[in-house]
Amino acid sequence: MRRLLNRMATLPTLICAVLLSLACGAAPDWDATNEAAKLAHSEGRLDEAREGFEEALEIAAGMEANDSRRVISLNNLGQFLRSQDRLDLAVPMFQRAAELREADPDVDRVELSADFGNLAGHLQRLGRLDEAMSYYERALAIQQDPDDGDPTQMGTTLNNMGMLAYMSNRLDAADDFYTRGMASMEASLLLDHPDVATVSNNLGQLRMAQGQIEEAEQYFERAIRIWSTNLGPDSDTVARCRGSRGEALRRLKRFDEAEEEHTRALRIFEAQSGADHPDVASSLNSIAVLARVTGRPEEAENNYRRAIEILEKATPNGSPDLGAARFNLARLLQERGKSSDAMILFEQAMITLESTLGPEHPNLIIVYTTYADMLVDAGQNERAATLRQRAESLR
Template sequence: MDDVAAENKHQLRRLVWSIQSSYGRLNLLVAICDNWKYRDEIIDTYEAELREKGTRCDRIRIDLRQPSLKQSLQEHVEQEPELETSPAAVVTVLGADELLGLRLNQERSALEQFLFSLQWTRESLREFKLPLVLWLTPRIASQLADKAPDFWSWRGGVFEFSQPVAWAFEPERGQSQSQEQPPTSPTADPADLQQQIDELLAQDPDSPLLGSLYNDLGKALENEIRYDEAEVAYHNALNCREQQLGADHPDVANSLNNLAELYRAMRRYGEAEPLYERSLAICEQQLGADHPFMAISLNNLALLYNSMGRYGEAEPLYERAITIDEQVYGKDHPDVATDLNNMAGLYKSMGRYGEAEPLYERSLAIRKQQLGADHPDTATSLNNLAELYKSMGRYGEAEPLYMQALAILVKTLPKNHPYNKTGYSNFRHLIQSALEAGQADQLSDHLMTQEILRQLSGLE
């Protein structure tokens, strides 16, 4: 563990030095990490250090619909023209690790399009005279070297970060009951993962990598709503980890949590509960009662109780999760916003609207401040607060929040994405509820509302 930490610090120093030595000229710096949450911590660290020295630190995200590094940079520079005149600036490039390898009836998958464009992008990027830190997973970095060798050979440095032991346990934090958030961690092609598993089983059936591969396969299948297959994959991951690591290892808790989350999605609550409870017990024993992953486990078990209508059992779990995250991260961290959002959802389910409102408002304020006004998580908070206002009959206050949430989702996601359809459906239900309650006068001009519905009708 000490060796890993020391090597990560060494890589971070190399990365900071490479950035500082590249001001005013284009330099491609490839950073590799297989843990998105740890990756974000590294980015926050080097950006904080550089900003103290007067460096401008921008972040861009590859457009999942048109995955081109050059296009994403051009669009960002058009919006932030002062970037080109900044004497010291760096751009961190995210989103490449979220590109799917699935072709989905297209000639090339999003990942293949991205890699193909990079192979022919090198010279056209020279107009951007600043260092670029391109974040990839090990798997995608390997594909980049293979599919875009010219671009890869042009790199100014490769910086590999290995997740510390404390980051190995990564259960998914449960989301609000009002509107699920888009997944933020990347998923891979299930067929590709199954091929890797088959090859590894043939070569080394006792490999410690099998547990992780089965776990990734479960996530990929779950993301495609192939729940029966995901259940098998998660069980295989759990069995591998129990045999290789022991029954009380944090990775076993991770597998228990993921299987429980799947059962919760399938409404198999009775099977999910003992898995959540065992995962929580392992976390407390191995990581400590105040560890941030305890907050995640507490949230997930509370969400299950909420789904089962066991509100009295859910409330103290949410309260404990909020306390842990505020102590670990501070009161304005996005994880605290998620905790507050979940607690507000519980109060809404209980009809305690007056207690839910300030929690939703605080969650929204944190996400706007920390993530930005156009982030999908901000859209979730806007939607959930609007749902609360609709339940309270405050239709006029709900309407602009629904519209803001939908505008963010339409801007950041493909038009036919299911979250856009949910936003549109919520907006229509608001109008219907107001009409049924005889409160249509609370809404904006009727003709304008109909025009909005007409423009969005393609989302149905």
């Protein structure tokens, strides 16, 4: 009897153990599945990895709404898809993860604002600019909150919103975002912080587009100084900003200073990226422009030809930079009386720019009108009239 009673006494404990095992059964399955997927991804077994991440997500879907593993599963699958250049499929995963986090009353709102900012960046890369702006606005709303606000992150978000507005040709809006972003960063960071240089560079680009060249040159100079201190004077970032300042100086007719900046940029690019890199071609093109306007046509032609040679190898399907270099050389050859060579290059420039920029791009106006003038001189009035009509339709 005593033995029977002892056995009966253990039944509740056994039942509880079984129930606990059943209740916790999903967690080990999810953990094991998720870890196996990550291992498969790291070892290059991509089909297995995707199946594993999808299975982990399916397991997590049966969990409580506020279970963090649901968000983790969505983000893991999204990161995997992004690593496979399927950002279009990754974004819905990230969006669902952000929605789940936003619905959680205990969510870390600073982290949520970062999620919104990352989503905006992904959407921007997909060309979905309106959606990107809406996520930046949601991030900014959190960052401006007195309790959850972060002035540094607010400055970054405002800068990113400025970039979106600039890309959409909303220059006044871009000006407002950049200016507010700069003020926020200057109030929360050291004045020589690299992020301050980023906004300063962007303001320089904006001022160039607005025709405020002197102010643009000052913004570029500030960005160069800050980046040189933080990244080193020979970084690619500094070189690109020197190229931008060089263009501003050229437009201000400070040709010697402009050429010095472009030459310094060229030396950095050659040392960092090699002599056949497209950045080298960009600097060569800019130096050629300066050689042309300062009366050194042979030097200009040599630099244009070298830039074109680099770009033809680097971008065999064409690029806007290749089209621009061909146009610049065509115009120089026209000035030097090499009409037949110039006409070939004008045709090549048109084809390249139409295919890479699109047939409705306003940058084609100067190409059409310049080539049309040459065709008139060559007696090809009908062809010239066609090109002028195209140019007029783009104004």
